[in-house]
Amino acid sequence: MNTADSPRTVLTVRGLSKTFVGQKALDAVNLELRSGEVHALLGQNGCGKSTLIKCLAGFHHPDEGAEMNLDSAPVTLPFEPSQAAAMGLVFVHQDLGLIPNLSITENFEASRRYGAGLFSKIRWSRMRENTTAELALLGHPDLDPDTPVGRLPIAQQTIVAIARALSSAGEGAKVLVLDEPTAALPDSEAALLFKAVRRVVDRGVAVLYVTHKLEELAAFADRATILRDGRNVETVDIADTDRDRLVRLIVGRDVEAVPHAQGQRSTGEQLLDVRGITGKRLRDVSFNIGAGEIIGIAGMLGSGRSELARILFGAQEPVSGTISVKGKECRFRTPRDAVARKIAFIPENRRRDGGVLDMSVGQNLTMPSVGRFWRGFRLSKATERKWISQKIGEYDVRPASSGRLFRVLSGGNQQKVVIAKWLETNPDIVIFDEPVQGVDIGARAEIFDLIHRAAERGAAVVLISSEIEQMIALSHRILTLRHGRVVADESTTGLTAGKVTQSMYFDGERIKETSP
The missing domain is CATH 3.40.50.300 (P-loop containing nucleotide triphosphate hydrolases)
Known part of the structure; x- marks a missing residue:
């Protein structure tokens, strides 16, 4: 962890709000990142973490009144995604954005048009050397730049994505945002990623790290900012904050084991x-x-x-x-x-395999068991609506709206819908x-309880x-x-x-x- 007496403040955000069609996703959020620190961004699904990241990346334009400073210089808001890397803000999202069939080098160069003009020659040898140099900075000079990315373990794919993101800012990377990079990694492989990220921190880059795995924080993060319902709850030093207190700050209550x-x-x-x-x-x-x-x-x-x-x-x-x-x-x-x-199956990828994104919560819930609502030759809409409302309450799906599209729910609430629709088939x-x-x-605690209750039944x-x-x-x-x-x-x-x-x-x- 960073031990400097007075680390430099790299990014300051003040009073950042974002409203979608009358719903305030962020309400006057403040954030401060320091050079050479891993700063965790914590909160339940739907608390505003993704919206904040998208505002930092220029994908969402914040409401008027927000202020942002980068290296003490004011940033003109709003800005576009194409400007973020030039300012030193780089991002690695959960899906990584890599093309599996292309080599590591090709993934690095694809967004840069391979560094060639209309009639100029692509200099593959130099590109491979540059790729190896970027990977070496993260402690992986041994990765063959000609290896198709899809053949790499997920941990190494994530390291490739981080190296590519940092290289997109040239020498000017100031903030690296990692959105749940270990979500799909076993603990044993996550350690490999942590070592690479620590090398980034040692270069003075501020890392904003989004995770739901609180056990990672003690050995990896310096500070954490907690959001709840789109608002700041608190910013804490990880060394001085135990897990139980973090859980209370995130959820607003104690959570059962x-x-x-x-x-x-x-x-x-x-x-x-x-x-x-x-x-x-x-x-x-x-x-x-x-x-x-x-x-x-x-x-x-x-x-x-x-x-x-x-x-x-x-x-x-x-x-x-x-x-x-x-x-x-x-x-x-x-x-x-x-x-x-x-037999019921709750798949790993809930968005691709678990639910239908453009169908409502109610439609997803009744999909495997719609036959229970037939009365003679007609579907009883009233009976179906009553059942859906009851199950939304029983499984604590939020918001409690049967007509809301599945795609706009937070990850935890999507998972509750997928679990509910299958467990209700008995x-x-x-x-x-x-x-x-x-x-x-x-939501994890609630899902663990549902698993336990399924066995009890x-x-x-x-x-x-x-x-x-x-x-x-x-x-x-x-x-x-x-x-x-x-x-x-x-x-x-x-x-x-x-x-x-x-x-x-x-x-x-x-x-x-x-x-x-």
């Missing part, structure tokens, strides 16, 4: 039996799960976790192996087949793939998560995948995150050697 499972194998009816499943990545995967049991699936990105979920839900056919539900062998050619066997088997990815601390729950400690707390057993194979199937009683991480990286012999 993750419900703990019993850590014992289910003695209820066996609902799902998987035998010898092999897919594109998976190799001979077998396990079973009983009524009321939660089984966590651990593994690195690319270990086959999400492929397993797709196969169980009929979105991908296995190469070989069998799936039995309640003792009856089933072949799922489509998700419709899985739904018919009372499934026997529920598959959760990264259910709290990109979700704020308050007798469903068999398959939980895929990169957050190992929370998965251990929620689950009865942890199944660990490595290179597509099951390398461990263990009760969570006495199980530690360290042991699970070892299983993710090393085979059984190495674990045995390194265990105390």
Whole structure:
């Protein structure tokens, strides 16, 4: 962390408000960033973090009266996105904005038109050298600049995106904004990213870091500004602020801990039996799960976790192996087949796979179960409206508006809608793939409770998560995948995150050697 006695203030924002069609998303927000610090921006989904970032990037124009200073010089508001990098403001958004099929060098140069004029020659050799030099500044000179970005692990893709963003400002990068860069990263890979960001900070750049993972802050951030309902709550020094106080500042109340499972194998009816499943990545995967049991699936990105979920839900056919539900062998050619066997799936990407963006909250909620509202040959709109209103209240979807488009909800509320629409089908088997990815601390607690309640109602729950400690707390057993194979199937009683991480990286012999 920065230890300078009087660090220079790089960016100052005063009284920044933003109104959308009568709704105030930001209300007189203040922000101060110092050189050589990691400054966390915290708050629940919908608190205004994304709107603030878009104002800093020039995508949104703030209301009149806002003031912004960069290196003590006033910034004329509003400005356009094309001006942000020239002023030294660079951004890495959650989707990274990389083109997977292009090389690292091509991703660097595409926005700069490859540095060539209409009739001039593209100087590939020089571009590769420049790319390697930029990556070296973040501690990764070993990355081959000709490697297609899509072949890199997500952590390295994020590092490429950061290096590209910094290079877009030439020597003038003053502020780097990172929007949830670790949302899709296992904890083990996040450490690689933190080292790269620390190199940026050591160059005197101020880093504004958006995250919902409060456990990252103690070792990584210097200060934090908390927003709630579009307003400043407080700016705190991380070293002087414990996690419980941060949670209260973010949510406005205490949040209950993750419900703990019993850590014992289910003695209820066996609902799902998987035998010898092999897919594109998976190799001979077998396990079973009983009524009321939660089984966590651990593994690195690319270990086959999400492929397993797709196969169980009929979105991908296995190469070989069998799936039995309640003792009856089933072949799922489509998700419709899985739904018919009372299997529900909450996917990792809620916007792409979980909900229909341009349909309303109400339409998304009733999509899998609209048949319940038919009365004779007619759809009972009154019955449907009453049911939707009831479920919006039960699942605490905010704002409580059935007509609001799914796309405009915050991430946490989108996830509540996706979970609600499937749990209300009364499934026997529920598959959760990264259910709290990109979700704020308050909504996370509510989602954990929904997972726990699904098991209490007798469903068999398959939980895929990169957050190992929370998965251990929620689950009865942890199944660990490595290179597509099951390398461990263990009760969570006495199980530690360290042991699970070892299983993710090393085979059984190495674990045995390194265990105390």
